[in-house]
Amino acid sequence: MLANLLSESYDADLEESWENERTATPVRAFAVRLHQTGCSLRETTTILAELGVERSHGAVWNWVHRLADSGCDPPEAQPKRVAIDETAVKINGEWSWLYAAIDTETKLILDVALFGRHGTDPAAAFLHRLNEKYDLSDTVFLVDQFGYRTALARLGLSGRVNYTERNLIEKWFHTLKVRIDRFHNSWVGSRASAYEWFEQFMHYYNRQRPHQALDGKTPIEEVQN
Secondary structure, three states, X not given: OXXXXXXXXXXXXXXXXXXXXXXXXXXXXXXXXXXXXXXXXHHHHHHHHHOOOOOOHHHHHHHHHHHHHHOOOOOOOOOOEEEEXXXXXXXXXXXXXXXXXXXXXXXXXXXXXXXXXOOHHHHHHHHHHHHHHOOOOOOEEXXXXXXXXXXXXXXOOEEEEOOOOOHHHHHHHHHHHHHHHOOOOOEOOOHHHHHHXXXXXXXXXXXXXXXXXXXXEOHHHHHHO
């Protein structure tokens, strides 16, 4: 089973990102996939050790970030309808709020951001981030009543209250929290380290996880078609 996963993790395009490494590319890709989908560094290195590959936590951490740095540019998405929302996450016993936005057509997660509070100001800051990354001039944002309409007006963006299509972002939060609950009751570490994991999960969801509603394609494949 693990051997099959190793084989599936191989991608020749990753060779350049990890050149001059002493560990085989399929092993590194497999380790990064484990970490992106919720395994801690300790759990990842333990699984590698069972395969006969002894590597440190630091080595796996470097692999994760080297891959993230090699593919961090946002896709050329031009979303027409975007659902946006936030959810509470506990970090070191204190609540923070994770904001996320999804293209309702391609199911692509456009961005995530983590704030110490929620409300109009964080919503406006998140929308400004999105506006820096993508062309949102023709985009309609699907929101609830909480703070977003004021934030949209502040930035000159278009939005409407919608409780149907907007469920897509709530479903994504559910998928994320199911993954988190398997490994974490509460995040231990800095908000920055938690945010890095959320970014990695977004990368996995967009680029590696097949989507039933997209006929088995990933969101990034749907964008590129």
